[in-house]
Amino acid sequence: MASRHVTKRAKYKTTIKDPGTPGTLRLTLEKILFVPHNPKSAGKLDVEFRFIKGQKHTKEGSNKPPWLNLTNNQNGSFIFEFENYSDLQYCRDFVGKVLAKSGEVSEKPTVTYPDEQLSAAEMELRIKLLQEDSELQKLHKQFVLSDVLTEAEFWATRKKLLDTEANKKTKQRLGFKSAMISDIRPSTDGRTNKVTFNLTPEIILQIFAEKPAVHRAFLSYVPNKMSEKVFWTKYFRAEYLHSTKNSIAAAAEAAEDEELAVFLKLDDILASEARWKIRRVDPTLDMEADEGDDYTHLPDHGIFRDGSKDMTESQNELYRRTLSQDINRHAAVVLEGRAVDVDLDDTRAVAEALAWSKQESSTKRESDGDTNQERLARVSRMTEIEDLQGPNNLPSAPLCIKDPRDYFDSQQANALRTSGDALGRTEQIKCSLSTQEVYGSLRQSISVIKAMGLKDPIVKPEVAHQVFDALTNSISTTKYHIGKNPHESVLDRLPKKTKDELLHHWTSILELLKHFWASYPITTSYLYTKVNRLKDAISNIYPQLEEIKGSVPSELRHQVSLLVHPMLQALDAAIQHYEADMQKRSTGSVDKPNGYV
Amino acid sequence: MASAPSKLYADDVSLVVVLLDTNPFFWSSSSLSFLQFLSHVLSFLNSILTLNQLNQVVVIATGYNSCDYIFDSSLDLKRSLENGRMPVMCSSLLQKLEEFSFKDEQLSKEEPEGRIKCSLLSGSLSMALCYIQRVFRSGALHPHPRVPIDSCYMGAQNSAFLQQASYITGGVHHKPQNLDGLFQYLMTIFAADLHSRSFLHLPKPVGVDFRASCFCHKNTIDMGYICSVCLSIFCKHHKKCSTCGSVFGQAQSEAASASDKKRKTPET
Numbered sequence: 001m002a003s004r005h006v007t008k009r010a011k012y013k014t015t016i017k018d019p020g021t022p023g024t025l026r027l028t029l030e031k032i033l034f035v036p037h038n039p040k041s042a043g044k045l046d047v048e049f050r051f052i053k054g055q056k057h058t059k060e061g062s063n064k065p066p067w068l069n070l071t072n073n074q075n076g077s078f079i080f081e082f083e084n085y086s087d088l089q090y091c092r093d094f095v096g097k098v099l100a101k102s103g104e105v106s107e108k109p110t111v112t113y114p115d116e117q118l119s120a121a122e123m124e125l126r127i128k129l130l131q132e133d134s135e136l137q138k139l140h141k142q143f144v145l146s147d148v149l150t151e152a153e154f155w156a157t158r159k160k161l162l163d164t165e166a167n168k169k170t171k172q173r174l175g176f177k178s179a180m181i182s183d184i185r186p187s188t189d190g191r192t193n194k195v196t197f198n199l200t201p202e203i204i205l206q207i208f209a210e211k212p213a214v215h216r217a218f219l220s221y222v223p224n225k226m227s228e229k230v231f232w233t234k235y236f237r238a239e240y241l242h243s244t245k246n247s248i249a250a251a252a253e254a255a256e257d258e259e260l261a262v263f264l265k266l267d268d269i270l271a272s273e274a275r276w277k278i279r280r281v282d283p284t285l286d287m288e289a290d291e292g293d294d295y296t297h298l299p300d301h302g303i304f305r306d307g308s309k310d311m312t313e314s315q316n317e318l319y320r321r322t323l324s325q326d327i328n329r330h331a332a333v334v335l336e337g338r339a340v341d342v343d344l345d346d347t348r349a350v351a352e353a354l355a356w357s358k359q360e361s362s363t364k365r366e367s368d369g370d371t372n373q374e375r376l377a378r379v380s381r382m383t384e385i386e387d388l389q390g391p392n393n394l395p396s397a398p399l400c401i402k403d404p405r406d407y408f409d410s411q412q413a414n415a416l417r418t419s420g421d422a423l424g425r426t427e428q429i430k431c432s433l434s435t436q437e438v439y440g441s442l443r444q445s446i447s448v449i450k451a452m453g454l455k456d457p458i459v460k461p462e463v464a465h466q467v468f469d470a471l472t473n474s475i476s477t478t479k480y481h482i483g484k485n486p487h488e489s490v491l492d493r494l495p496k497k498t499k500d501e502l503l504h505h506w507t508s509i510l511e512l513l514k515h516f517w518a519s520y521p522i523t524t525s526y527l528y529t530k531v532n533r534l535k536d537a538i539s540n541i542y543p544q545l546e547e548i549k550g551s552v553p554s555e556l557r558h559q560v561s562l563l564v565h566p567m568l569q570a571l572d573a574a575i576q577h578y579e580a581d582m583q584k585r586s587t588g589s590v591d592k593p594n595g596y597v
Numbered sequence: 598m599a600s601a602p603s604k605l606y607a608d609d610v611s612l613v614v615v616l617l618d619t620n621p622f623f624w625s626s627s628s629l630s631f632l633q634f635l636s637h638v639l640s641f642l643n644s645i646l647t648l649n650q651l652n653q654v655v656v657i658a659t660g661y662n663s664c665d666y667i668f669d670s671s672l673d674l675k676r677s678l679e680n681g682r683m684p685v686m687c688s689s690l691l692q693k694l695e696e697f698s699f700k701d702e703q704l705s706k707e708e709p710e711g712r713i714k715c716s717l718l719s720g721s722l723s724m725a726l727c728y729i730q731r732v733f734r735s736g737a738l739h740p741h742p743r744v745p746i747d748s749c750y751m752g753a754q755n756s757a758f759l760q761q762a763s764y765i766t767g768g769v770h771h772k773p774q775n776l777d778g779l780f781q782y783l784m785t786i787f788a789a790d791l792h793s794r795s796f797l798h799l800p801k802p803v804g805v806d807f808r809a810s811c812f813c814h815k816n817t818i819d820m821g822y823i824c825s826v827c828l829s830i831f832c833k834h835h836k837k838c839s840t841c842g843s844v845f846g847q848a849q850s851e852a853a854s855a856s857d858k859k860r861k862t863p864e865t
Contacts, residue, residue, distance in 0.1 A: 442619065459778050
């Protein structure tokens with residue numbers, strides 16, 4: 001497309017439900033400009049293409065209107081509704097070209113094709129794969145970015161790669177960190193009296209999981225009674241008071257501020273949960289847990305101490321919290337695992353999701369009628385960590401397809417024949433004698449040997465000498481060419497650059513030929529154009545191979561031409577087939593079976 | 598055609614399992630007579646036994662209808678076969694070979710005529726590998742023996758299968774040019790034990806023919822059809838895979854013509 005800009009009438013929508021502001025969309029190579037028809041309406045848009053990450057669109061055959069959705073780096077989207085699909089197509093191609101141009105610098109395959117609707121995740125996956133494997137990246141650059149193969153064709157044979165990568169990502173659920181991030185240490189500014197607490201969504205989730213009373217308070221207070229900011233300020237005030245271990249001050253403040261009191265008190269939800277859990281422990285089975293573990297009930301955790309010192313503190317008992325309680329609670333939460341999977345940014349959503357999951361588990365508990373039965377079930381239950389288990393597939397042996405580059409230097413030069421020749425036939429043993437006769441002659445040989453013994457000499461000295469000479473000759477010539485080390489290959493003697501070039505050419509030829517031969521028999525016009533593209537690419541390789549031959553020093557030139565020979569033969573076979581097929585089509589002499597185009 | 602897998606015990610001790618091709622149809626039309634072949638091979642086997650007193654030789658005959666062990670040097674040899682003209686091992690081997698040939702012929706009477714006259718190489722290869730595994734189980738020196746397969750090919754053309762087998766397992770493949778000197782070839786190339794091969798130069802073939810063979814005719818092919826379930830290779834389009842039985846779907850071109858036909862009928 002030679003045009004530097006595109007102007008189309010369109011409606012701009014901020015969300016799918018938005019009816020859309022009618023106006024003019026103008027796309028240039030640098031930016032997207034939308035001007036509404038009504039100058040008073042607010043839908044003006046001016047975005048640079050730098051920030052656009054990708055595009056999606058509705059399909060022509062579906063009942064949806066023609067929409068183009070451009071996503072930007074911050075995951076926002078701009079939706080444009082066009083008058084018809086051809087406008088959409090035009091704009092889409094333009095956007096694709098612009099993105100591809102910028103993408104060439106950063107290796108992003110952002111051009112979408114008619115039959116491919118890629119999600120951002122899939123594109124990211126492809127980019128990641130390309131970045132990890134430089135050989136793959138070279139092939140991709142060579143063929144896709146120069147339009148020999150399309151993106152879809154390139155990745156069609158690599159589905160397995162894409163699948164394993166995608167699986168790897170979603171395999172394990174991340175749990176909570178074992179570090180107690182909910183125990184936030186504030187930073188103090190030495191000069192003023194301010195104390196700063198830092199709060200991230202991850203920390204919020206942990207706080208809700210570990211402190212059900214705070215969670216309940218959040219659900220009930222925010223946004224009705226107070227804003228989120230006020231809520232957290234009060235929470236951190238309580239935390240600060242706890243950290244000073246000044247329970248008297250804590251009690252005083254709790255008396256004044258009812259909401260603050262919630263944070264300062266002991267978590268009653270936790271307490272009731274602990275009591276309930278202890279009741280469910282069967283003392284006959286579980287030797288370790290007993291009434292003495294109900295530490296929330298007993299003062300001083302059941303340890304007898306001189307009570308006189310603690311008299312003054314017993315009123316403020318409620319406002320004390322110990323480190324061991326915190327650690328135990330945190331550990332319990334981490335082991336339970338992550339119960340919610342929502343976007344952490346929205347605190348309200350997180351709180352609700354957590355509440356919902358807790359409700360689920362508590363209803364489950366209540367529905368158990370028979371406690372005895374439950375205990376037995378609990379004892380015999382095996383704790384499975386699902387996301388660490390292996391896949392439940394049927395046993396299968398993994399496919400081991402070797403890298404063709406390993407076999408490159410051992411190939412026989414005349415192994416690959418052109419398609420016109422007869423296929424290699426196995427040696428057909430022509431035998432005119434009957435079964436009986438052949439067996440008979442075999443046994444006769446055996447009896448002759450039995451009678452006469454072994455020949456003397458076993459082999460004539462001249463013959464042995466000849467054989468030995470011939471063998472030594474062949475060994476020394478290979479030694480001359482390959483090197484002293486019997487396990488070395490001829491490739492290792494070449495300079496590294498040449499060796500890499502040759503191997504890369506080998507892989508790219510294999511890739512091209514794979515697509516070439518897969519396109520026959522040609523039944524659609526798509527395949528026809530594809531084959532022509534590939535044939536041009538193939539013809540371009542010949543001079544490149546010649547160049548390699550010329551670039552090596554003369555003593556290695558013979559070796560290199562031997563290595564290059566099988567590649568040339570494969571290419572020749574392909575070109576020959578192509579020309580034969582072309583001829584058949586043009587003369588039309590062959591009857592066209594099976595719906596040939 | 599003889600192949601010799603061998604393994605290392607320690608240093609230059611070897612266990613050589615020889616697969617002797619005794620296909621009578623081949624030998625009746627070969628340029629080298631079976632008589633001469635046997636004498637070369639028997640001398641070769643004897644020499645292996647003299648190279649190291651711990652060496653062991655096992656011979657498996659690959660017949661037309663069956664395969665069987667005909668010699669094992671670790672077993673006690675019958676003294677009654679001694680006749681002064683040849684080592685005892687040879688006479689016992691020949692005796693067993695004769696018996697094997699009889700049995701093989703008997704099995705021929707039940708076979709229908711017109712079968713391709715090839716030897717049961719895969720059968721004897723399996724027997725050889727099982728034998729080696731068993732010896733290793735009892736020896737317990739190496740958990741997984743490295744079994745290189747050497748192949749000595751006598752025939753007009755080339756065997757892609759043997760070339761590939763030798764290449765992949767790290768053995769040596771050779772096609773002797775001068776069959777009168779077969780013994781010299783065997784001694785120079787195939788008698789070397791695995792330990793010595795790390796510093797000996799053995800003749801390498803010019804290249805290996807990596808082409809596959811089709812399952813229906815056993816021809817080596819460059820292009821063919823592959824079953825996507827079991828990866829069996831065919832040279833012609835088949836309706837059903839002969840290995841796994843999966844039915845092949847319609848070819849792309851056939852589907853296009855079917856839809857063409859459908860479109861035509863409403864118009865007419």
